[in-house]
Amino acid sequence: MPENSHAETIAVLQQYALHIQYIEDFGRVKKIYSDRGVFALKSISPHVGIDFIRNVQTLYQRGYNRIVPIYQSKDGRYAVLHHNKLYYLMPWLESLESGERDVRHKQMFRELARMHSLSIKEIEVDKEDREAHYERTLQAWEAQQEFLDEWIVSCEKKWYMSPTEMMFCVYYNDISQALKYSIRKFKEWFEQTKEEEKVRTVVTHGKVSLKHFVSDNRGYGYFINFENSRVAPPHFDILPFLVRSMKTFPIQCNDCVDWLYNYIRYFPLKEDEMLLMQSYLAYPGSALDAVKNYVERKGNKTELDSVKELQRQYWFLKNVEYVVMKIEEIENQKKAAAKEEQSPQS
Structure with a gap:
């Protein structure tokens, strides 16, 4: 993982109460191994971030729970702005493609x-x-x-x-x-x-x-x-x-x-x-x-x-x-x- 990208990821993850063990780089998605499990940290453009967070919150409030959850940072935010990128954290869920x-x-x-x-x-x-x-x-x-x-x-x-x-x-x-x-x-x-x-x-x-x-x-x-x-x-x-x-x-x-x-x-x-x-x-x-x-x-x-x-x-x-x-x-x-x-x- 490039050093600059690694440093940015660490800086963002400081906003979450996680003890980082290892990070894998998949482009815009980082696979985070921590003391509390495996997570995905994803970066998006801030221009789409507001609608994205609002729509996910609407679905949560209406009782729809078949969305991979987005975790809040230590200060209650659903996304962290860092160097003109918006980052959000969710659990890492492997796609199990068994079945027809x-x-x-x-x-x-x-x-x-x-x-x-x-x-x-x-x-x-x-x-x-x-x-x-x-x-x-x-x-x-x-x-x-x-x-x-x-x-x-x-x-x-x-x-x-x-x-x-x-x-x-x-x-x-x-x-x-x-x-x-x-x-x-x-x-x-x-x-x-x-x-x-x-x-x-x-x-x-x-x-x-x-x-x-x-x-x-x-x-x-x-x-x-x-x-x-x-x-x-x-x-x-x-x-x-x-x-x-x-x-x-x-x-x-x-x-x-x-x-x-x-x-x-x-x-x-x-x-x-x-x-x-x-x-x-x-x-x-x-x-x-x-x-x-x-x-x-x-x-x-x-x-x-x-x-x-x-x-x-x-x-x-x-x-x-x-x-x-x-x-x-x-x-x-x-x-x-x-x-x-x-x-x-x-």
């Missing part, structure tokens, strides 16, 4: 749902702000549809298209349909919420992944790394994880659907929350970026690079499409079943 990967995913989503349900808070929203956000987003998305329609015409007029242009012509319908679906769901969301004055928020983790969900020797799961946490709608946690899971070779990610509905089993999403999530999930932003970057010649990509990039983004789009259509099917079935229950018995 899918089981761990479902356990993580169940805990995420429980964390969200315990931290619900309705906040007031300005109807004019919501409408302005809606108009800006809708205008941008409709402009992208116009861009797609104009470029397909331009490509098809050519006698000889480049490989990327030919590939775009093949993929155009799928990209366009994804964008239209996203716009339709966005409009449905706005129609449902335009008169509402409040929106439901939760404490989000901000960086949900199996790396940040560890288990103890009893099999209990705990979240770590709340540095990106914020108060936001629940889809701020769900969507990024699902998107990362689908950025791969072509797959039918039934697991993604199962994880989502395992979450919903413990924390049901309102209809407008589901509509907004469907809209954002379906939005083909990566494919649109790949096309625009080619048209505007951004970067130094060769034709082969552009073809590969568009191919990757098309795979991702089709992976998302499968999941979006599964969600649509399930939601339609739920609506039909609810309607049947409400209809008079014959």
Whole structure:
């Protein structure tokens, strides 16, 4: 461990009643062996520290205890500021990755749902702000549809298209349909919420992944790394994880659907929350970026690079499409079943 880093770590640990025996360096995390056990000392930017500590304290106060605890210093602080870095101390917990990967995913989503349900808070929203956000987003998305329609015409007029242009012509319908679906769901969301004055928020983790969900020797799961946490709608946690899971070779990610509905089993999403999530999930932003970057010649990509990039983004789009259509099917079935229950018995 570098001498300067070691000296800084010792200086910070003096704020805790620990007798240090040995320190291992893992970059921003130091593994501390002491007379009172093994701990992790982590450094973060002070700019995120205030929200991070506040959100963790909120979860503690609401009774959510599946967070690796943060220890207070001798003077009662949850974090120590030293040389423009914020340090916090927690127990060192090894991740026990025994058992099926899918089981761990479902356990993580169940805990995420429980964390969200315990931290619900309705906040007031300005109807004019919501409408302005809606108009800006809708205008941008409709402009992208116009861009797609104009470029397909331009490509098809050519006698000889480049490989990327030919590939775009093949993929155009799928990209366009994804964008239209996203716009339709966005409009449905706005129609449902335009008169509402409040929106439901939760404490989000901000960086949900199996790396940040560890288990103890009893099999209990705990979240770590709340540095990106914020108060936001629940889809701020769900969507990024699902998107990362689908950025791969072509797959039918039934697991993604199962994880989502395992979450919903413990924390049901309102209809407008589901509509907004469907809209954002379906939005083909990566494919649109790949096309625009080619048209505007951004970067130094060769034709082969552009073809590969568009191919990757098309795979991702089709992976998302499968999941979006599964969600649509399930939601339609739920609506039909609810309607049947409400209809008079014959």
